[in-house]
Amino acid sequence: MIMSEKSKQHVDSCRFCWMCHHICPIGNATGHERSTPRARALGISMVNRGAIDLSEIMDNIYECAGCGACVRDCVTGWDPVMFTKEVRLQAALEDKLPTYINTLVDNCLESGNAYGKTALCDKLSEAIAAHADKTDTLLYLGVDARYMACEQAVKAIKVLEKAGVKFTVLADEAASGNQLDFLIGAAEETKEQMAAAAKVMNGYKTVVIYDPADAKTVKQTYGEYGIELECKAVTYTAYLAELVKSGALKGEKSGKTVVFQDPCQLARDLEETEEAREVVKAFADLDEMLLNRGETVWAGNILMAQYIPDVMKLVAERRIFNAKSIGKTAMVTASVSEYVSLKNVEQNDVEILSLEDLILG
Template identity: 35%
Template sequence: MVSQKALQHAEKCRFCWMCRHLCPVQHQTGKELNTPRAKGLLLSMVSKKSAEFDRDMAQAMYECMLCDACVNDCCTGYQPPLFIREARTEAVVNELAPEAVMQLIENVETSGNIYGTVKPSFAREGTDVLVYIGEVAACKVSGMAKALLNILEKTGIRAKVLDNEPASGAMLADLMGYVEEVTQQASACADAINAAKLPTVVVLDSYDAEIMKQRYAEWGCEIKAEVVTATAYVAKLLEEGKLAPKSKKRGSGVCHDDDRLARSFYEFAPVRAMAKAAGFDLAEMFNRERLAKSCGSAVALGYMPEITIKVAGGRWQDMIRTDAKAMLVANPQAYLCLSQCVPAEKELVDLFTALDESL
């Protein structure tokens, strides 16, 4: 059903309990089924024909944020998301995936994004860098995209944004695994970026950056430009003194390290540099950086909103225990999820907007 490699990982994880404390979905649902070991065990049972891969099992494979917290913690290198993604492929191929998932896939097929709407355009011409906005920022967190472009403009950087910016494939990959449709999206996206012939592509959403930097090459669709996360790019501008924020105290805040910055790029300092520049006094959550708890993803919010909002709520609980006033976020997906359940007297801050306002 799944590849030999994926099955080997599942067989190792089925009797290993060590990472469950990091699973945000398990934490919020309390379900044994929502542990990496349970998902590995079920796939092992399927391979031994003592269980059937049915609609219920497919559902279980989607109750996961693919946040990589389990992978990051494993000292032996086993990767639950590897077999979970492949199980999702199996679910889609056999028409066992939950209806909400199939609806998102259909949206991608018809409109190019999970929302099934016409993606707002941020197109502009520029000659210095290409900015890749991504579908979540474009459709749902447009303020963050505008703020990033404003920041670049105020620095004198002429940023280009593609008209009809193609999907990176990150969303589809979370919905149905690394299948041909995903590599086709990746290839089209890489072609469009390469056609711009700019030396740098600044990627606002770290989920897009992750697939571009860490998957495209193995699929033969490498981006020729240097792919940089927007956070790292802006932090460099700050470091080089190209941005001069006004000194304005904005109170205490904690930075949320989103899943991909935390565990695909190990990028922690840029977000904090942006927060300081925007005038925040920084506190820290206990589970931070590589151990940062996921607050959900846009895809998961699309097909399992109730669980994703609970997961975002769990991250707010981590923040509340710090006594900070604001949760500081530089990722559109994290912003979208956390915005679903902002606690009373707490503030959710988009760091690009905060920094833009301070310039």
């Protein structure tokens, strides 16, 4: 397998190291050593040495959520996310992707989303139609909200309406490239999708990005891949925090005491942790999870639930248990994908709320 010297160095450093295996949400959910960063590195190193074929480790390669917990924890600065993404790209180039990943990739290329969806729900179509006129500000919803959690997408629109913002939402939104980047890394197809989305975004002064996964891609990965962004890209949470601060979005205490589930993309990639807390504090009393801010534990996503749904359920159950075990009864999330993942767990101990649920009451 062709692999950069940099990734090979990281792989060989991780393969016999146990230091971060206890913090991987996937490894903790499955209980399998093979799911941990170091075991993934060991498998890759065996491919690099010709002991096994790349196709034999591909299921394991797609178990990584890219949540970055291992990268943050590594005191020596090694990066399992980097080498895992490189292997995904190489597998795509060598035509060794698992069938279930090929299907998701094909869907991304054909319909702009991994789920192969083409139609929005009626309520969302209506809400979008009310914001069809061009303004300076684009609300970018992202494919998870548009196709897999349309009620949340409608609520995201309603919150900005409540604050009196003039904004545009596109009926035909270009994919950010986030899903392709997760599935096949820095492939030409990924960059082409990103460039097409950036071209649309550059037609606005400000782009408010609802989904933290898209926000990380647009605000961070675009720069790494040489995609030019001329607009001001802000996360939905940071935008709401400004609206609260200016008084446009008036706080109203709900009487609830909640903990905030930091999305890993906001807390670790973009180092944005306080903005969402400012919004939460305007509508509820804020408490903290045991592992919060940069130490957050990822709670699952919609994309990986397409191929390992049972693992996603276990991941979400464990995060809910984190809140329950310290006596918390309500959790607010700012990630639409984590919201769906947490809501999929059948339980009555911890109320799961989105930021929009909290604001709209």
